[in-house]
Every structure is written in C-alpha cells, then in structure tokens.
Amino acid sequence: MSEDYNDNKTIHAQSSETMGGGSAGVTPDMDYVRPAEIADQDLYHGHSFITKWIFCQDAKVIGVQYFLLATFTGVVGLILSWLMRLQLGFPGAAGFVTAEHYYQFVTMHGMIMVVYFLTALFLGGFGNYLIPLMVGARDMVFPYLNMVSFWSFFVAVAVLMASFFVPGGPTGAGWTLYPPQTILEGTPGSGAGILLMCLSLILFVAGFTMGGLNYLITVLQARTRGMTLMRMPLTVWGIFTATVLAMLAFPALLVGALMMSLDKVLGTSFFMPTILKAGEVLEYGGGSPILFQHLFWFFGHPEVYIVALPAFGIISDLISVHARKNIFGYRMMVWAIVGIGALSFFVWAHHMYVSGMNPWFGFFFATTTLIIAVPTAMKVYNWILTLWRGNIRMNTVMLWCLGFIVTFVNGGITGIFLGNVSVDVPLSDTYFVVAHFHMVMGIAPLMVIMGAIYHWFPLVAGRFLSEKLGKWHFWLTFLGAYSIYFPMHYLGFIGVPRRYYEMYDSPYVTSAVGMNEFISLAAFLVGAAQFILIYNIIKTLKTGKPAGKNPWKANSLEWLTPTVPPEHGNWGDRLPVVHRWPYDFSVPGAKDDYITQTTPPSEVSNTGVEKT
C-alpha cells in the first residue's frame, strides 16, 4: 500500500471480517462477497418472431418497445405544438386551426407529452432497459407482467389516438381537465373525446402499475451479489424513487378520471355543483370542482418529479462518466432524490394558489415548495462540482449534459417565482407559467433523454451514433429551445394569458406580436431538428462505427455484459459480482482512469480507492 494514500478510509483487507463471512482462521479475503441467497432466475426464452419481438418478455425488448411507442406519441405531440405555434405566431394563417381545434391541440399536446411521452419514456423505456442490467439481474422479476404492462400502454395509446377520430374530436379541456367545463358543451370534445381520454388514462395507470411493481421489486430483490443499495448507479436510484412516487400518485389520477366519467355518463355530481347552462338549470348539484383539482395535482405534482428524478439520476451518471470523475457527494445525491420524492407529496396545492381553495393554504404550500429548492439546488451544485477538476470529454453526450444544467437551473429559478405564493398571483395563468414548465420539465428532461440516447445507443445497437450529426442536433435543439422559452417568460410579465386562441389587440400586448412570430419560427426549427436524430439512428444502424465492449470506459454493470448488445438473460453463464460503487474514475495509482464495479479489491489494492 502506497504511503500517500494510507489514510483510514483506504481499503484494508478487512471486507470479510466486517461482513462476518469466510471460514474462520483463514487469511481474510479482501475480495469476499456474500453468497447468493436465492437460485438463479428461470427465464422464458421465446423462439418465434412473435414471442421474441412482439409479445416479448425480455425487459430490454420491452424497453425498446416502450421507447419507440413513446417516441411515436412524442412526434404526434410535436406536430400538435407546430399547429399551435402556427396559430399563435401567424393568427389565421392556417384556416383549419379553429378555436375548437386549437384547444384540442393544446390539450392533447400537454397530456401526450407529460404522460404518454416523458413518463413512458423514462420509466418504461430507460427503466426497463437499464434496471436489470445496472443491478446485475437477468431480467425483471415478473417478465410476463412486464409484457402485459407494455401492451396495456399500447392499448392506452390506441384509445387516446382513437379520440382524434370520434364525433366531436378529442377533448379540448386543457390537459388539467378541470371540471365542470370538461364535460359540458362549450368545451370541444366534451362527449366521446373526454370519455376516451379518461379510459386511456385508466388503462395507462393500470399498465403502469404492472411495470412499476416490476421496477420496485427488481431493485429491492434481484440485485446481484455485492450490489448494495448504496452502490447502485444514481440512474437506478432516480428511476426507483420515481416509481415509488408513481405508485402513490397515479391512483389519485385514476380515481379522478373514474369519478369524472361517472359524472359524465351516470350524471353523478362528484365535481359538479348546481349549474346554469343556456338558461336551464342542469341536473347536477352539490359537487366540488376544487376536489378534482386536489386529486389532479396530488397526482400532477409528483408527476413532475416522476419525470425529473430519472432525469436527475441519468444526468448524474452521464456527467460522471464523461467528466472521468466520481459524482460529487454520492450520498447527498441519493438522499436528495429520496427527500425530493417525499417532499413532492406535500406541495401539490401550489398549482392552486388562485383556484379559490381556502387562501390560508397558501402559507403552508409556499413554505413546503421553497423547501424543495434546497435539495434540488444541492443536486445542481454537485453536478457542477463533478465537472470541477474533471477531465471533461467534450462529446455530444457532454453537450446535452451542459444544456441540461443551463435549462434546468433556469427553469428551477423561475419555479421559485411561482412557488412563492404572492409572486405567483400576477404570474399564474400567464405565459410565464408556460415558459417555466416547458423549460424545467420539457426541455431539461429532453436534454437528458437525448444525452442518454447518444450515451447508451452503442450498448443497445452496438454502434456509435454520428458525432457530427449529434452536434448539429444538439446546437439546433438547445439554442432553438432556449430562444423559444427564455423570452416567453417576458410575455408572462406583460400579462399575456395562456390558453388564448388569439390576443386580438389588447393595448399592452400588441408589442408581443413580433415575439410570437419569432418564437413560432424557432419552434418550427427545433421540431425539425429532431428528425436529424431519426436520420442519425437509421444511418448508424446501417453504417455506424462499431462500438465494441464498454466504449465509454464506464464502470457500471450494463457495459460489462459478455456480449454487446446484451442477449436475453444478460450475463451468460455467471452473474456478475460487485465490489464497489460505479464511480471509481481517475483513482490515484490505478492503471486506467476507471475501475469497473466488478473489479475485485485485490486487483487494485495498491491504489487510493476509497471503500464504498
């Protein structure tokens, strides 16, 4: 052991003593890992095309299926946003975008992007692909249920898309679906449209619960030998915590959707007070519209973190690998993820400061909301402190990471405006809100998704995506998206309300016409830039540079499979054994600048590695 690193944290050959294993009297074995407690998992191996690629039980294939279907919904959402921006930037330019259609586009864009795109992509896509690989399992613990989860999602998407083709079209109630207008005439799609939306959400939640149970139990029960919870990559921590949130939050949405359907179909009055419509008193009475808002946001706010926490986890891993440096403050990062997750259930009514709920709630929810800023800020500090004295590869993946930091901090700061109850009063329901949540939970997670695609594509497909196309893709997306949403905040300051089909000529907003045109043009460009990625993927699959094993010189298990791309069952004959955390980069004294999680201590006993 070298003198320089002989402090008490350095690994001494004591792991077997502390773990109480090994046979007594024998020299303590520094590489000792507790034996497996349960037998290896038996997997169903499909042989036909259908069982291998369609009704498949391999989490990796299910992950790709989730990814592709979510991307499809994302493209639909993107096209809807183009149509909206067409109307906002150039009112009347496209005659077919009537007010009814505009509101339908707004609604479907919001719901698709939040639930069917981001949630499905992060948890269904990345969760399925990465969790078993990263914790060293052969597959999810319930592969069959996992398959049903995807196909429930498929049906949910089919039902959602079907609503475009029913009489009256899809619901145009806004993605928050606030009653009473949601189910009353006067809102587009208040007939079949809203019922299909509720049905689709119910199917999504049911399918998602199947997947979610899989993620949780796989993380808790199927980790390989040596993979303690505090040795898991932050990606797994993020997805795991997000899934816990989803399990607790989605039931509120399910109940809300169910009660709303009953109000519509059976004429119950869960959310419906006495209402006068066209001079007639409707047969409703006694219900509370605000009750729905509480249910919706009890789901809706954790939902923000269901998207954000996996993004936090993934970005931590990407930054660490490509800065060739351990993530700074790993334990703080883990507790921040868990803490943010727990706090996210106590802040929902900050969406409702001016909803007409008892205004005294404002004090409580403003305080809890601003408390969340502290662990979130700690995460940001730790990301940039990971860059500090790193050895940063300026590749496409790192660019997406840097883009994430800029957009996330920007969107996080504007969140402090909106969380701080009395500051929210002038800004709520204006474009400031639209700009804020697009920056923080639209663009920032998108940066993570893109970074993750460029990072893990060599694993999934065995080939590198083109760096040149990747850089074009990044700069067009980042600069374009930033110039959409940064100036948009200032429209909110003027007081321009959201969900306005047209502003007409309010005296103080005529000056916004030019900005709206600019934002629309930028939106067309950013949307079009995404097709660079699709082209890049197709081209790479044909002619891309082969990646080989562990091309980024990463430490975590997913890169250490015997074959690339990994096969069904992931690990060949023997499961990997884990000896350390996944962040041993640039350890002093080590030969390479990385030490994989499976490297036993005896191989690096002369280095300054700290025990993890």
Place this chain on the structure above:
Amino acid sequence: MHPGIIFFLVILGSILFHIFTPWYWTDVASNWGGMDDTITLTFWIGGGVFVAVCLFMVYCVFKFSYKENRKAEYKPEDKKLEKILTWATTLGVVALLAPGLVIWNSYVNVPKNALEVDVMAWQWGWQYRLPGKDGKLGTTQVVNVNDNNPFGINLDDPYGKDDVMIQSDVLNLENNVPVKILLRSVDVLHNWYVPQFRAKMDAVPGIVTFYWFEPNKTGEFEVLCVEYCGVGHYAMRGGVIVQETQEYNKWLDEQELFSDLIAKQEKMETEKTKLVKK
C-alpha cells in the same frame, strides 16, 4: 470554436435580454406594487444563482477539457463544502419566502372598509353588482337566475332590494378605495384579471371566492378571463374604468337598482293583465 464560448454567449445574451427587453410588466395600477418588488428581489437572488452556476460550469468546461495525460481529481465527498452550500441556499430561500408570505398575509386579509363587488361570470361574459345604500349585498342562488332576476338575488333577502345592477362587462371603480371582489360563476371556472392590478382569483361555481385590491391610477383597463373556460375563453374580456370620486358618484347614480327592475316588471305585469282584460 470551443463549445464553452457558445454557452458563455447564451448566459451573456440572457443578461442583456433582461436589461434591454422592451417586453416587461405594465405599470402597476393598484396597491400590489409589493408583488413587483418581490419579483425584482427574486430576479436578483435567483438570477445571481443562475449566472453564477452557469459561469462556473463554463469555466470548468474551459479549464478541464479532456487531455490524454491528465487525471481528474479523486474526491468523493467534501462534507464541509456541502454544509456551507446547504446553509447558504437555505438562507437565500428564506430571504425570498419571507417577503412573499408577508404580502400573501395582506392579500388574504381584506381591509374592513373595502367596497364589496359581486362579479358574476358565465360562458362567456361578466356582469357586476354593487351594494346599495345599506352597504350590503343581497344573497344569491344560481337557481333564481332568470330574465327578471339576472343576478339570482334571493327575493326574500331585504339587503338585495337596493343592490346596484351593472348589466355590462365594464365596471367603474373609485380611485384609492379598496375593493373586495366577490367572484361567483353560474357554470364553469373563470378568473377576473386586470394585469395592471396584478391580483387574480378563480370564480368557482358553487362557492364565492374573493380577493382585494386598491386601484391607485385612473384610466381604462382591460379585464381578461385567465382560467380556461371553454372555447370562448379567449374572447371573454371586460373592462374597468377607475375614476375620481365625483365622476364615479355621477356614474353610480345612473345605474339601475334591483328594486327599480322589480317595479318595472310589476308595472309590465299590471299592463299585461289590463291588456288581457280588455
């Protein structure tokens, strides 16, 4: 070009945009200037953090770009630094939260002398009601609303008889007199918002919600509905005219009272019966 330069220009551009933007809030025309001040404070603290974090990031990107022969530092944790950062952030958050809560406290506590205004919303329009000489608004019910009783006032409520009815989407207010806006809706959610007054609240069918402000500039302002209320949402506008006392009182005298309406209807009824008898 080094990517760090572009990131630096993005940060610089953001600051310059903020300084030189022609798009900024309208002049405040009510007592809620404190909200603007809190926004400004949040801009300084939050904007400072944003710029500091991003510039630190840009510095790292320049300084620590990949070199074959360099090794990154190996330092998993720094307890002291993490502690300092936690407490500094907490302090910043408290500094922002405190003024926010103070203003919220005055937002939810309405001054005793505020004039109560009933703002009634429907798909898609507004109308207003002021208390009469007795200073109290009569109680209302949605089921009472009809052509003869546009506000749905309970006929057996003595306070309702002298209420001033403004069946127009434009409301006149007296300068420097606090107003308590009582919001109600007969159908769906709405929200009565004048950007220059800063304040807003949803109108919710089934309950009466409120907020207050004190206009302090005379002039005409546009009212916007800012809670999505169906396909006519964007066209649901109204107006407010803030006047000095003399003009305001002149306007007030010209408005119809509920008792006038009842009398008019009774007269019409009698004439109708006369006609039938003939």
